[in-house]
Amino acid sequence: MSAPALIFDLTAILAIGSLMLRRRPWASLALAAVGSLLIGIFALRAPIEIPHELLGVSLEFEGGWRILGRLIALSDRNRAPVAFLYLTGALFFAAGMFARPGRTFAPVGLLTLGLLGGSLTIEPFLYAAIFLELAAMAAILVLNPPETGSDPGSLQLLVLYTLAMIAILFTGWLLDNVGITSVTPELASKVMSLLALGFAILMFIPPFHFWLGRAAETANPYSLAFLAVVLQSAGLFFLLRFLDSLEWLRSEPRVFGAGLTVGLLMAGFGSLASAAQTNYSKMIAYALVADFGVTLFAIGSSLAGALQIVLFHLGIRVVSLAVWGLGATALRRIRGDAQLIGAGRANPLAACASLIGALGLAGFPVTGGFPIRWALLREPTGSTNVGATIVLASMVLVSISVGRWATRIFSPAQDGEERSVAGTNRWIFLAGILVCLLLGAFPQLGLPWVGPALRGFANLQP
Amino acid sequence: MTALIVSVTGLLLTVFTGRVARIGLLGIQYAAVAWLTGLSLPLQVAAVKLVAGMIACGILAVSESKQERRPAQLAGREFGTIFRLFAAGLGLVAAFGLSQRNWFEVPDISQEAILGSTVLLTTGLLQLGLSGSAFRVCLGLMTLLSGFEVVYSLIEPSLAVLALIASIHIGLALVASYLILVSAAPVDLQEVG
Numbered sequence: 001m002s003a004p005a006l007i008f009d010l011t012a013i014l015a016i017g018s019l020m021l022r023r024r025p026w027a028s029l030a031l032a033a034v035g036s037l038l039i040g041i042f043a044l045r046a047p048i049e050i051p052h053e054l055l056g057v058s059l060e061f062e063g064g065w066r067i068l069g070r071l072i073a074l075s076d077r078n079r080a081p082v083a084f085l086y087l088t089g090a091l092f093f094a095a096g097m098f099a100r101p102g103r104t105f106a107p108v109g110l111l112t113l114g115l116l117g118g119s120l121t122i123e124p125f126l127y128a129a130i131f132l133e134l135a136a137m138a139a140i141l142v143l144n145p146p147e148t149g150s151d152p153g154s155l156q157l158l159v160l161y162t163l164a165m166i167a168i169l170f171t172g173w174l175l176d177n178v179g180i181t182s183v184t185p186e187l188a189s190k191v192m193s194l195l196a197l198g199f200a201i202l203m204f205i206p207p208f209h210f211w212l213g214r215a216a217e218t219a220n221p222y223s224l225a226f227l228a229v230v231l232q233s234a235g236l237f238f239l240l241r242f243l244d245s246l247e248w249l250r251s252e253p254r255v256f257g258a259g260l261t262v263g264l265l266m267a268g269f270g271s272l273a274s275a276a277q278t279n280y281s282k283m284i285a286y287a288l289v290a291d292f293g294v295t296l297f298a299i300g301s302s303l304a305g306a307l308q309i310v311l312f313h314l315g316i317r318v319v320s321l322a323v324w325g326l327g328a329t330a331l332r333r334i335r336g337d338a339q340l341i342g343a344g345r346a347n348p349l350a351a352c353a354s355l356i357g358a359l360g361l362a363g364f365p366v367t368g369g370f371p372i373r374w375a376l377l378r379e380p381t382g383s384t385n386v387g388a389t390i391v392l393a394s395m396v397l398v399s400i401s402v403g404r405w406a407t408r409i410f411s412p413a414q415d416g417e418e419r420s421v422a423g424t425n426r427w428i429f430l431a432g433i434l435v436c437l438l439l440g441a442f443p444q445l446g447l448p449w450v451g452p453a454l455r456g457f458a459n460l461q462p
Numbered sequence: 463m464t465a466l467i468v469s470v471t472g473l474l475l476t477v478f479t480g481r482v483a484r485i486g487l488l489g490i491q492y493a494a495v496a497w498l499t500g501l502s503l504p505l506q507v508a509a510v511k512l513v514a515g516m517i518a519c520g521i522l523a524v525s526e527s528k529q530e531r532r533p534a535q536l537a538g539r540e541f542g543t544i545f546r547l548f549a550a551g552l553g554l555v556a557a558f559g560l561s562q563r564n565w566f567e568v569p570d571i572s573q574e575a576i577l578g579s580t581v582l583l584t585t586g587l588l589q590l591g592l593s594g595s596a597f598r599v600c601l602g603l604m605t606l607l608s609g610f611e612v613v614y615s616l617i618e619p620s621l622a623v624l625a626l627i628a629s630i631h632i633g634l635a636l637v638a639s640y641l642i643l644v645s646a647a648p649v650d651l652q653e654v655g
Contacts, residue, residue: 067622068620068621068622068625069620069621069622070620070622127622127623127626130623130626130627130630131626133630134626134629134630134633137630137633137634137636137637140637140640140641141637141640144640144641144644146644152594155594155596155599155641158599158603158634158637159590159599159602159603162603162606162607166606166607166610169610169614169618170610170614172618173568173614173617173618
């Protein structure tokens with residue numbers, strides 16, 4: 001039995017099942033959550049190419065699956081990233097039972113996970129760009145559920161991903177057929193320019209981040225948080241796979257130098273833009289850009305253990321975003337506008353969950369986003385410490401923005417209307433807050449996934 | 463000749479506002495793209511693109527026929543016919559100029575394929591830039607992708623890639639139809655009626 005075939009067939013069956021249950025959102029999301037969790041565990045733990053027995057039946061999972069002459073392979077190189085995506089999905093689907101993000105969320109979310117999983121397992125890995133494009137199409141359905149209005153940001157996402165796909169596929173041809181190496185500098189520059197365009201889009205690097213801010217204006221915050229985190233994570237895994245596979249690219253100092261510079265620019269720009277927003281979701285969208293910047297900065301730095309801390313931070317970001325989205329959706333239900341003035345008085349737990357999730361994205365101490373920043377601040381890159389200063393300034397700025405929103409959310413409602421929400425979902429908000437704080441206080445809790453993930457990028461480790 | 467057909471359909475797709483007419487033009491464009499691809503691939507393989515294109519057009523036509531007529535809503539970024547004509551004309555001139563040499567640097571590619579591909583890429587980008595409506599954006603993406611495919615099929619004639627890119631065309635049509643049917647997409651003033 002082929003493990004990738006099993007994963008993708010199960011994903012399809014679950015997507016169809018949750019689509020059939022769409023009129024019962026709770027059941028649909030529960031099915032998607034349990035299914036994603038099982039697939040995630042299977043991807044991480046299944047014995048590949050090793051005969052074993054299950055309930056007396058002899059089984060052996062093959063790592064490869066051939067379709068139309070191309071191989072989809074699950075191996076140590078990609079099983080942790082695939083598991084990461086499905087486990088992220090499981091968390092978002094489970095918490096979605098309380099956030100109620102829309103009827104299409106579970107089936108199309110599963111479809112998106114399947115496509116992103118395909119992007120991580122296809123060989124040659126350059127074809128991942130096509131799967132990412134298909135995932136961007138599925139994202140449109142998640143961001144535009146039938147029951148809500150239009151979201152122009154999702155169309156912009158589709159346009160950008162199409163351009164990225166074209167750039168990366170063309171790069172693939174150049175790499176395969178023209179023989180690019182570090183000794184062909186002119187061609188290498190061309191390839192790097194095309195790659196830079198493709199990855200700038202996949203990593204939401206400004207100016208290709210604009211769809212995120214636009215989508216934040218109208219889309220459900222929970223759906224947007226899910227898509228932003230899975231799309232960006234898949235893009236990051238794709239980038240790491242590129243670096244891990246191509247020796248000439250890895251040994252090119254400009255590549256890591258660019259990561260360092262672009263990461264700092266993103267952190268600076270994202271935090272400044274975040275401080276300027278008058279819409280809560282948009283503020284978080286830009287805080288997310290700053291957070292992505294910190295990740296890129298860490299990759300670009302030559303610190304020992306940078307990859308470990310980046311992979312750890314990916315997992316932390318998922319939790320922070322899920323908790324933020326859960327709280328933000330509840331707050332939006334209390335006050336429909338983007339200002340959310342007084343919403344925290346009606347549902348203080350939802351407000352606290354949302355704000356603590358946001359502080360996690362800001363990198364505030366004792367939240368999950370802090371360890372990566374602390375690692376970067378402790379060992380500044382370069383002699384001028386510019387990087388450390390920008391990372392610190394970005395942390396402070398986004399934290400102040402979150403604080404400013406906290407005062408708005410907890411201030412008395414201007415229209416005097418303060419609807420209190422009975423204790424619904426109280427426990428889920430409390431659990432979210434607790435997890436965020438626990439991961440900040442005891443970062444080692446997030447480490448178990450890092451070990452298997454590191455095995456996939458052996459060439460990137462010192 | 464095929465490159466000329468592609469130029470005309472590209473120009474008209476940029477200028478026309480009627481959805482039905484544009485779906486028809488898209489069908490003709492797909493036929494021309496299949497022909498251009500057939501210059502480098504066996505014709506029966508190139509026909510896959512035609513079939514995928516026709517399925518995409520069929521999906522768009524069905525959703526168009528089911529769409530309720532409703533009051534027009536500005537897409538927020540629409541341009542007049544004369545401006546679109548002028549922009550498309552300029553774009554075509556630039557595409558003809560650019561395609562005088564093999565700017566893709568792909569070996570063994572015919573002049574007609576270079577011209578056709580460049581025109582499709584240019585008009586596709588123009589369509590994306592000139593409107594914010596979902597229908598136009600998806601048509602622009604299909605045109606852009608067709609231009610890319612003409613060249614990419616030559617350098618990567620794999621069946622799997624052919625099938626995946628065909629699925630993108632169909633997916634784009636489904637996305638456009640979905641947005642039209644849930645009325646999520648803003649509609650051009652001229653597109654209605």
